[in-house]
Amino acid sequence: MNVSAGSLDRPNSYIGRSVSRPNAKRLLEGKGRYVTDLVLPRMLYAAFVRSPYAHGRILSIDTDEAAALAGVRAVFTGKDLAAICTPWVGTLDHFKNMKSPPQLPLPTEKVTWSGQPVVLIVADSRAIAEDAAELVMIDIEEMPALADPVEAMSAGAISEELDDNLCFSMKLDAGGVDEALEAADLTVEQSFIFGRHTAVTLEPRAIVADYDPSENRLTAHHATQTPYQFQDVYSRHFGIPEANVRVIAPDIGGSFGMKLHVYHEEMAAVGASILLGRPVKYVADRMESFVSDIHARDHRVTARLAVGKDGRITGMEVDDVTAIGPFSSYPRTSAVEGNQVVRLMGAPYDFSAYRAKLSVVFQNKVQASQYRAVGHPIACAVTECMVDKAARELALDPFDIRGRNLIPDDSYPRKSPTGYQFEKLSHEVCLSRLRSLMNYDSLREEQAKLREKGILRGIGIALFVEITNPSPAFYGVGGARISAQDGAVVKLTPSGEVHCAISVTEQGQGTETVIGQIVADQLGVDRAKVRIMTGDTDMTPHGGATWACRGAGIGGETALQAARRLKANLLSIAGFILQAQPGELDIREDWIIEATTGQQRISLAEVARIAFFRSDTLPPGTQAQLSVAHHYAPQGYPFAFTNGAQGSLVEVDVETGFVKILRHWVVEDCGRIINPLLVDEQIRGGVVQGLGAAFFEECLYNAEGQLTNGSLTDYLVPMACEMPDIEISHVETPTRDTELGAKGVGEAGTAAASAAAMNAVNDALAGHGAVLSQIPMTPTRILKALGKI
């Protein structure tokens, strides 16, 4: 096959071009089609009665009065739904000895977190359903709540099915840590606390479940990243043939990992639709989101770093205790975050003596699980804070100590002490680029001058490694029915245009745009003539969809290979028509051309017309293949690791504890960049979520396990006025595992932003005897660290 026109680096290639998103225009006109907007004929509305207690035994439920309210169509309890839905258990086989209790849509015996849905009301309107919810009487015998993870580790089991509250534990030991600590000139030790926070997608979770008993057919319009995963879940747990389950994910108002987990309310809504034979809609309101969406992080980490007086890191030891709620989430589990925390520690640096212990603990709070940059911010903040601490003690500059310890750019491929295989990273070039991007030396001069005036500025940097393009090593090997492959159907239309249905999904990051760029580029057609379809299990091949930064890398490669196959078919047909060798032809700007001269021979539209409507004019026996179905699964490296460096400049007011974030810089290497405009905005959005975690966002609980700030007035989301402009620079090290060479980028911003911010605050406070090792770094915590309160 001649690939000259499809070569990724040719002039006018769509690959590497900043083009805007065709599907963003209707969103700008208020014509988005979100699940929250959807109304179907005969549709009913769901509302839930929730547990007011974090832990307790259900003694009785009285729904008579609620059921009698005009407009109420049904009231369901745990037993009603347990009769039609098999339980689910959030474990993965490759996490040895992991355990988690079975879950049902609604509980039958016990409540295990405050806000847990207990009774489902289905009514003619949401307002009536909520009226009825107030009439339900639930008698719960309150039990002591286990809110604190350390306490939960030794307390009696929350779940009656289990012996203790340890979901999963793991030890990693690459050897040599004791020796390194013993021989070290300097040992730095620090404990860290990472608070719980949550995704706060602007569109809350939403589903319209539409079961048609006449065909035993379920259609779920579901605001999710992963329609194929939910097709599998609904099919298996409700006993409906997979081919009869269709999941449609239309426009999604933000997800960030939150909307790919199984939630009790969605399962209950599907169950209600099955029991009633009518469409049932459930939309979480914001108060419900806070107590039922997954929370993230919640780690207590103690780390020790062995360092020589030359600043060389010789060993690291880490202990992470993370609390995940009363069970592990399904089907991805709540152990992935902790696993990635302990495996990503120290990842940018060249040392081998590493030891880690991970404890994943049950407690009486809402489930915690994967959210953007799973585990990365914890590993990055701990590592980078420890490195800065060592630098301060040795009077080394933060750039200097990192320069002495980075894995050299010319030493790849290599394996980390935790078992990760790095194909090729670019730490040295990223660090040096960051230094010039920040204008670091001037910043230090300015900092010193301002310090004389009593103005405390801090400069922090952080290096990171990010996991992208996961292979089946991520979930498949653990027994989860989560695809690592993607599929695409690319077809020529009778007018010579192109339609591509693909299994990666869109949540606004620009998936459809980059797939369109790749298909147009590879087929040599105008981007405006390529239509991309995503988010419908009936209309697209089964695939992994979009998560873990796999959309561009794996979805993009799928599209590239599919488009190349279709192109070969089209050139073959054109060869018959033109009586030329297909290898001598190419496609450019919607025309079949002479490959060597570029001379136009026949338009693609004419090829399509002949192939579709005048096949009688083609040679006998020719069957023109005008659609191609193609699947691609990553092979080679289990993950495509990316890397980068971030810098943060802050100003701390030691009287009030307030921090002004002045600037933020990112140098990022995500391999081949398909659309720089979209990549930069992924980074900026990611950084701001990381800064939110660093300064504002925290789900606060009292000792009884009650969330005390579960509303958008109390929970602080970063606002425009608090966020800085973010300057970005790129290094491109394409992966050689694919033709496309793209790696992921969606989580890079979040991975290191809080680490850079933490180092910046501690840099500002250096000399004031204060070290912050807990995020969010609230004014109160800063003043406490300063000993002012």
Added chain:
Amino acid sequence: MSGKIAVSLTVNSEEVEAFVAPRTTLADFLRQDLQLTGTHAGCEMGVCGACLVLIDDQPVHACLMFAVQVDGCVIETVEGLTSRDAITDLQKAFHERNALQCGFCTPGMLVSAYGILSSGKVPSREEIRDALSGNYCRCTGYEAIVDAIERTVGERWRAKVAEEEA
């Protein structure tokens, strides 16, 4: 809830007469009764700004108003602003700058930006950021939105100056 109340208002230049329950919010009335789903409900407590609409040309949270309160008012939503070409330049700037991702906050952002543009002032970036503090965006990190508004403010200002000079 019985006892619906008659309201008469103008929505996107059209006269609307309806009977609404006293507890129906303006956001629900627009979204459910009139099927104007461009107005979004993100928090239903006046914090996130996804539900902003214009009431008598002022940005107001539709989730904090009851439909009965807007009897006699002139309401404009993103659909109305779009159809009368009031924000075409702003939408173009948002599109070209990729100042939106999931798009859920976008209608509210555009209504806030309309308010900024209507003030006739030329705000600094900091002032634009300040004026957007009632609009949460979880996807973009805000910078692209500030860029798009700044660009539109500048373009309108230059057009106005050119018009005055001509």
